[in-house]
Amino acid sequence: MTSLISSPSAPAAPAAPAAPAEAITPLVRGVVVLRTLTEAGGTLSLRDLSHATGLARSTVDRIAATLAHMGYVRLDGRDVTVLPGVMELGNAYLDATHIPEVLGPHVRELADQLDESVSLTVPDGTGLRMIHQVKHRRARIFSFGIGDLLPVERAAPGALMAADWSPETWAEWHAGPALPTIHEFPAGPPGGDPRALFSPDVCTEAAQRGWAEDDQRIAGGLLALGVAVRDPGGRRVCGVSVVSHTSRHTMASLRDAALPGLQRTVARMEDALRRIPVPTSEPPVGTATWTGTSKQVIGREFVESLARGLAAITAFGSGHESLSTTGVADATGLPRATARRVLITLEHLGYVVAEDRRYRLTPRVLELGFPPMSRTSLAQLTEPHIGALAARVQDSASMAVLEGSDIRYTARVPAYRVMSVNITVGTRFPSYATSMGRVLLAGLPSAERRDVLDGVGPLERLTGRTITDRGRLEELLDQVAEQGYALNEGELDEGLRSIAVPVHDRDRRVVAAVNVAMHTSRRTPEECTTDLLPHLRATAARIETEYATATRFVKIPVI
Numbered sequence: 001m002t003s004l005i006s007s008p009s010a011p012a013a014p015a016a017p018a019a020p021a022e023a024i025t026p027l028v029r030g031v032v033v034l035r036t037l038t039e040a041g042g043t044l045s046l047r048d049l050s051h052a053t054g055l056a057r058s059t060v061d062r063i064a065a066t067l068a069h070m071g072y073v074r075l076d077g078r079d080v081t082v083l084p085g086v087m088e089l090g091n092a093y094l095d096a097t098h099i100p101e102v103l104g105p106h107v108r109e110l111a112d113q114l115d116e117s118v119s120l121t122v123p124d125g126t127g128l129r130m131i132h133q134v135k136h137r138r139a140r141i142f143s144f145g146i147g148d149l150l151p152v153e154r155a156a157p158g159a160l161m162a163a164d165w166s167p168e169t170w171a172e173w174h175a176g177p178a179l180p181t182i183h184e185f186p187a188g189p190p191g192g193d194p195r196a197l198f199s200p201d202v203c204t205e206a207a208q209r210g211w212a213e214d215d216q217r218i219a220g221g222l223l224a225l226g227v228a229v230r231d232p233g234g235r236r237v238c239g240v241s242v243v244s245h246t247s248r249h250t251m252a253s254l255r256d257a258a259l260p261g262l263q264r265t266v267a268r269m270e271d272a273l274r275r276i277p278v279p280t281s282e283p284p285v286g287t288a289t290w291t292g293t294s295k296q297v298i299g300r301e302f303v304e305s306l307a308r309g310l311a312a313i314t315a316f317g318s319g320h321e322s323l324s325t326t327g328v329a330d331a332t333g334l335p336r337a338t339a340r341r342v343l344i345t346l347e348h349l350g351y352v353v354a355e356d357r358r359y360r361l362t363p364r365v366l367e368l369g370f371p372p373m374s375r376t377s378l379a380q381l382t383e384p385h386i387g388a389l390a391a392r393v394q395d396s397a398s399m400a401v402l403e404g405s406d407i408r409y410t411a412r413v414p415a416y417r418v419m420s421v422n423i424t425v426g427t428r429f430p431s432y433a434t435s436m437g438r439v440l441l442a443g444l445p446s447a448e449r450r451d452v453l454d455g456v457g458p459l460e461r462l463t464g465r466t467i468t469d470r471g472r473l474e475e476l477l478d479q480v481a482e483q484g485y486a487l488n489e490g491e492l493d494e495g496l497r498s499i500a501v502p503v504h505d506r507d508r509r510v511v512a513a514v515n516v517a518m519h520t521s522r523r524t525p526e527e528c529t530t531d532l533l534p535h536l537r538a539t540a541a542r543i544e545t546e547y548a549t550a551t552r553f554v555k556i557p558v559i
């Protein structure tokens, strides 16, 4: 999906300091490739990647092949596209920091109470990184996603977070480029040029007042009110923003309506941060996700030092906010000396910080593929999987969700064969007479299933084979739930046969179905179960794995 951020690629960073002698070059280069892909919105051709990174084409090819083996990108002809798998890097930070886990429920409560969007941002260099949001149901067209970097001089909590800046950080901000923002008024924000107005005095004043505002500095029409959350040591670690719109509020009326609730919430958040248990143990051996796979297994295109360096990032998380070099070595299976070099490289890149001989991930890890993936949908991430399935079985493959008592197609890859029905994304059919509908109905809790079927009323006979007896249908649905697939024998259309399996979310709820559909002359029902079912199940499992990674900390819509 294309990014709504006005500048598609972030402006060039100031000249980076030279890498230390121990830095692992392939890891540095791999990170540059992932960052460049992210800035481009998720996809670039190998040629453009080589161009944008200044790396040789053969180097880019090997890095892309390695990232593809890790499930972080997909190679589609000459194009490289990030995949939800890459989100495990950002997930490690979000898991390790505890902020979404501990403060998330408070964000939800405040958003419900105020009936507005609420988000969390953390300081990252001289910007603010978006790490959590509860969006208002009146969807805003313009919005930052999780992992995006907001310009500190424009975002509501910016003045509060910068109140702690050292003169060196102010110098860095002055020397750095203006971060991209969402489309603003052509003439700029009503208050004037945010960069010209931002200063230590403004920040000190905001910090003394305890709140700060964004009056359409991020986007025309967008209003935000920010308050900072302090950790038990008194450091401002996170900004909470209540985000509204000029169609609902003026800046003053938003402050009147939201500030008291926001301040009460922040007090509760600070209390919750004081109660986070301090982790003591190192992670068990081999907890990082990429261990033990080597060049011998995958081939000479595989850049092992890149894979292992990225694996070190996934060693953090699940109670391991900080790790020693030995902890990273144990979790990744790397020799201690290599783990040390990996950590030195990651520190140079700004992805870990060292404190008391222990390392901690920084929110900058989120720049590795997270923002474009946080804007994906289940339908979008499904597309390549059902494309591969359709190519493999030489028949049409689709995904559908339940909408009322109908199914609605959310993704479809047709086979190049004349079909008796014309189906596109958005097509609706009655759920009771389709394989995907049966899988979706079978996955509902019984009371919900009953309500949906009650809503359908008498089951209309669509062909001579349609099951129109409610009792018989319910028996069949129980059987589908039991066996984990549904077959449709010409019940929607005489000449059409299909087989469907469910797709589950992280909580094992059925959220969608995938099927293969064909003319009845193509395969017998038995051949459907012997030849197609294993492929369908493997496809659903791959989709579920990606969806689970993507939805660990981000709400990803089905469509």
Ligand code: PHB
Residues within 6 Å of the ligand: 118, 119, 133, 143, 144, 154, 155, 156, 157, 214, 218, 222, 223, 224, 241, 243
């Ligand atoms: C947002 O959460 O989208 C947001 C946060 C702070 C702002 C503007 C927007 O100042």
